[in-house]
Amino acid sequence: MKNKSLLLYAFAYLAFLYVPVLVLPVFSFNDSQFIAFPLSGFTTRWYGALAGDSAMQHALGNSLKVGIVTALLSTMLGLAAARAVTRYRLRGAGAALGFISLPLFIPDIVLGLSLLMLLGAVGLPLSLAAVVMGHLLVCVPFALTVLIARFEGFDKNLEEASADLGEDGWMTFWRITAPLMLPGIIASLLLTFITSFDEFLVAFFLSGTEATLPIYIWGQLRFPERLPMVLALGAVILAMSVVLVICAEYVRNLGVKNRVVGA
Amino acid sequence: MNFLKISNVSKSFGGPPVVNDVSLEVSRGEFFALLGPSGCGKTTLLRMIAGFETPDSGTIAIDGEAMNNVPPHLRPTNMVFQSYAIFPHLNVFDNIAYGLRKLKLPEDALRAKVEAMLATVRLEGLGARAADQLSGGQRQRVALARALVREPKILLLDEPLGALDKRLREAMQVELRAIQRKVGITFLLVTHDQEEALSLSDRVAVMHQGRILQVADPRTLYERPNCREVADFIGEMNFFHATLREIAGASATVNAGLLGVITLPAINLAPGIKLDDHILLAIRPEHVRFAASGVAGDIAASTFLGERSHFHVRIAGRSEPVFVSGNALPIGAVHLDFPSEKLIGLPIAD
Numbered sequence: 002m003k004n005k006s007l008l009l010y011a012f013a014y015l016a017f018l019y020v021p022v023l024v025l026p027v028f029s030f031n032d033s034q035f036i037a038f039p040l041s042g043f044t045t046r047w048y049g050a051l052a053g054d055s056a057m058q059h060a061l062g063n064s065l066k067v068g069i070v071t072a073l074l075s076t077m078l079g080l081a082a083a084r085a086v087t088r089y090r091l092r093g094a095g096a097a098l099g100f101i102s103l104p105l106f107i108p109d110i111v112l113g114l115s116l117l118m119l120l121g122a123v124g125l126p127l128s129l130a131a132v133v134m135g136h137l138l139v140c141v142p143f144a145l146t147v148l149i150a151r152f153e154g155f156d157k158n159l160e161e162a163s164a165d166l167g168e169d170g171w172m173t174f175w176r177i178t179a180p181l182m183l184p185g186i187i188a189s190l191l192l193t194f195i196t197s198f199d200e201f202l203v204a205f206f207l208s209g210t211e212a213t214l215p216i217y218i219w220g221q222l223r224f225p226e227r228l229p230m231v232l233a234l235g236a237v238i239l240a241m242s243v244v245l246v247i248c249a250e251y252v253r254n255l256g257v258k259n260r261v262v263g264a
Numbered sequence: 265m266n267f268l269k270i271s272n273v274s275k276s277f278g279g280p281p282v283v284n285d286v287s288l289e290v291s292r293g294e295f296f297a298l299l300g301p302s303g304c305g306k307t308t309l310l311r312m313i314a315g316f317e318t319p320d321s322g323t324i325a326i327d328g329e330a331m332n333n334v335p336p337h338l339r340p341t342n343m344v345f346q347s348y349a350i351f352p353h354l355n356v357f358d359n360i361a362y363g364l365r366k367l368k369l370p371e372d373a374l375r376a377k378v379e380a381m382l383a384t385v386r387l388e389g390l391g392a393r394a395a396d397q398l399s400g401g402q403r404q405r406v407a408l409a410r411a412l413v414r415e416p417k418i419l420l421l422d423e424p425l426g427a428l429d430k431r432l433r434e435a436m437q438v439e440l441r442a443i444q445r446k447v448g449i450t451f452l453l454v455t456h457d458q459e460e461a462l463s464l465s466d467r468v469a470v471m472h473q474g475r476i477l478q479v480a481d482p483r484t485l486y487e488r489p490n491c492r493e494v495a496d497f498i499g500e501m502n503f504f505h506a507t508l509r510e511i512a513g514a515s516a517t518v519n520a521g522l523l524g525v526i527t528l529p530a531i532n533l534a535p536g537i538k539l540d541d542h543i544l545l546a547i548r549p550e551h552v553r554f555a556a557s558g559v560a561g562d563i564a565a566s567t568f569l570g571e572r573s574h575f576h577v578r579i580a581g582r583s584e585p586v587f588v589s590g591n592a593l594p595i596g597a598v599h600l601d602f603p604s605e606k607l608i609g610l611p612i613a614d
Binding site for chain 1: 314315316335336337338341342343345347349351352353362363365366410411414
């Protein structure tokens with residue numbers, strides 16, 4: 002009896018989480034400008050409009066560029082920092098970790114505003130590069146958290162054993178650290194990419210004339226007739242996210258089972 | 265004698281020295297053990313030889329070459345880690361072949377070399393086995409093979425049998441010794457297990473609080489420890505306070521209080537003991553004998569150990585019991601005989 006109600010609760014919970022998300026693709030195929038039930042027929046014209054919208058595609062391109070660069074940079078920085086704090090006896094490691102994580106606790110609007118003023122003060126133009134720098138502040142703490150957990154998850158002796166068997170620091174990284182860190186690295190890349198991809202406030206302050214996708218979507222909300230197209234865009238992003246996560250899981254399993262040369 | 269030469273090496277991690285002015289020489293082909301309780305500095309010393317820690321002072325030389333500025337990956341040493349550190353993403357074959365990459369061997373030569381090593385450690389046919397499908401004993405063998413296949417000048421073993429159960433440990437002890445004889449490489453073993461050190465090694469260094477107390481072959485270490493710590497750490501020992509009264513030729517006379525005045529061979533006295541010194545007389549439980557006359561005592565407790573029994577004998581004027589190991593159970597009051605040739609004199613640390 003108790004199990005049954007728990008099961009019911011679990012289903013209700015899942016519905017609460019995912020039904021709103023499913024509304025997106027449903028209405029993106031609905032042949033009406035108005036987002037309301039009953040549905041009034043199937044159409045793909047919103048997707049057609051999407052394909053023809055060059056401003057949207059430009060914004061998407063910007064977001065992908067910023068997201069990929071941010072993910073790569075913050076994961077690289079995170080790797081170096083995570084390795085330093087988990088593998089060496091460093092003075093001030095705790096303080097350094099605290100300062101790196103601090104941007105997580107600063108409201109994005111404050112962060113965006115201060116960066117905007119800073120750029121103005123030193124005379125740097127607003128640009129996608131500025132957005133990347135802003136996003137690094139927000140993303141490095143995420144990367145660091147994921148990667149430290151992974152570093153702590155494997156025996157430090159493995160790296161010493163590699164050195165003992167004749168490999169220098171660089172080869173040890175490639176032959177031991179990187180393969181064992183791979184799941185963490187992938188998780189970090191995904192997390193930081195997604196964080197950057199849907200970040201709005203910092204991008205809004207720093208992007209200047211180059212809109213990222215969230216800024217573009219926000220701009221479209223002023224035009225009710227364009228809303229179904231935004232829904233179609235949302236549905237595409239949703240589908241891409243699912244594909245991305247499945248790919249990531251696949252690569253991760255590959256990393257675990259991978260056996261290099263030999264019998 | 266000086267294949268491995270450690271001279272005045274000290275190391276601290278910000279507190280008191282973990283390794284304190286240690287000097288040691290190990291010869292080529294020797295099976296040498298560093299024995300001591302945990303925290304005595306033996307693992308730190310081993311890690312300095314491997315290059316994972318840098319001495320604060322002193323030098324380490326292997327085969328005449330100073331090692332102080334040589335990083336771990338260029339040292340002629342290989343290590344079997346206490347945790348074995350088997351690479352989890354590689355199979356047995358790749359684990360063993362890991363350290364051979366720089367040799368750039370052709371595929372079949374590499375395979376032959378690894379297969380030969382698999383045979384040496386008796387893991388034939390397990391090359392394709394994944395790291396996480398190995399038993400404790402097999403992991404130990406892979407760690408050993410991976411280090412040995414590089415033909416190091418010195419193989420360093422950090423508590424290599426500590427993680428194995430008792431029966432497997434005993435089997436591996438025999439095998440480790442056989443492998444060492446076969447490959448002829450110098451083995452340097454770190455252990456806290458005195459039986460392991462004594463049964464495996466040609467020579468043993470006993471470490472205590474960062475210092476080496478005594479370096480000797482196992483028999484000497486057992487029969488002629490040079491101080492109380494060594495005597496205590498290796499096997500069991502009875503101690504009696506005494507004073508050295510006279511040395512006449514090959515014999516020495518001591519006043520041993522409860523035991524009376526005893527004359528023993530002068531060579532049984534540890535070096536450095538002078539006339540009128542207050543000393544400790546020490547004797548192993550198996551050397552104390554039940555006799556018709558001698559020091560009177562009472563059996564307070566006895567433990568049956570199969571082929572022999574262990575007795576706690578109380579004697580008047582002494583709070584600690586005398587430990588006696590024998591194979592017959594006398595009843596009631598007993599007399600103890602302390603054969604003078606088995607008594608040794610140790611200095612009292614000040």
